[in-house]
Amino acid sequence: MTTVLTEAGADVTPAAAASQRRRRRAPGWLAVLPLLVFVAIAFGVPALAMLNGAFTVKDQTTGATSYTTANLTDSLQGAYFTALIGSVKLSAVSAGIATVLGLPLAQAVVTSRFRALREAVLTASGVLANFGGVPLAFAFVATLGNAGVLTEHLGLKDKGWNLYSFWGLVIVYLYFLIPLMVLTITPALDGLRSQWREAAQNNGATGIQYWRYIALPVLTPSLLGGLVLLFGSAFAAYATAAAMVGSAVPLVTLQIADAISGNVLVGQENVALALSLDMVLIAGLVMAVYLPLQRRSARWLEA
Template structure:
């Protein structure tokens, strides 16, 4: 009892109610992230009778599953690279504006909205514009131009790539803009003072600093596209060319029954891919954050 004042003098504190504020967050993460992940992992190793089996994992080698995985990787990679390059260029253009300018605030706010604009609403917007009965398709047809009836919109390697770029580019701008704004004017002035050109500055100074942030944004865009479901489900109604659609079909198919645990195995496959990519993103983000300290 006598050592209580000593513990208080050394900085010891009684537990307070400050941690109660994060209880809703942990409850949300547990219900919507941890529990579903556990269900997926356990279900991937359960058979129809409830016993342990590896048949679900062996089913991942089926042609339909491997094809869906390959299509998802290609779609995610192409839209990630395209979105990263275009978004990075736009981020640099925005960074050259006035920090408190109306145009910069408008562009960043708009990109924040567009980056979250997806799912069925985005699919409907493209259908209303580019489908066979869409406004732009009818406009081109009336002008005597061949618009192919908007059939390209329903193809995973054409329509979905354009649709995914719609939210990939704004997301890259938001993620990459802090890194571009972290470039200090003194670095460019020092390069010019030493006789370096603009090309030398970008190659020797800016590019090495921005590269971790760029690759990190690229990985984030890949994950964003790889896990997207609602937009593709609303546009592609024939077959399941993507892994998320293949997973959804295993739970809702009326032709092949009893494939729920195979769907969980495919979901586990996606979890592993996303975990690897996001781990690399965190490592690169920590490295890039060293240059953002002013």
């Protein structure tokens, strides 16, 4: 009979060894069970309710409900579709700009000789990346609004400046997206080996050539992953835009808020759930792109 030598030095059969391994793994699964139950209740139940409502229409005459795709069709037409495209456009533009600006800033922090500066910038980035909502909107309104301090001092209103517009909202989003990009790309920049730059210089490569042929190809998965992460963060933002621009800029989150508050046509009460489902599908697509990029960039960090 085949035997297996255990850590204690005793010979046991393969079946007994497998049973021992299962017993050792059992406590781990039991420890995770409360978390799984919480996730199922906190996320699973609302998700099922959203799915049910997104495909449900109530007859105003009889009060009967039926399953149909009418809500999803309405969510991809008219003002709803305009708001969805507006959110995608705002998220893509702000995420792209934040990626371009965040990379050199993170590089300057990584290559700085002052450890205190690096810690201060990373700490500030961690705070600013989570600073949003109504306080952020109020800060920009008081600073760059129609009667803001800088607007009055620099005469920006006479030059056509308008904070309550698409580009004004992009500038506000950059306030927390650039710090988020710094936090995201810094570990990847730390993973660049100094030997690679030295080898490139020894072979006559310039700084631009090093970044074009060595650094950027290595950083591309991390950069794309950061871009996708910033897109998702901007796409899900609500409170800042709601407090600052209201309905001046069409966004899907604002449309959902209007629909939930009852500001919809009769018979379209569940369109908000259909819009939420559209957002979930886009967020799922974002995560489907982000996770492979994150795993690929992790190989360089672990090398």
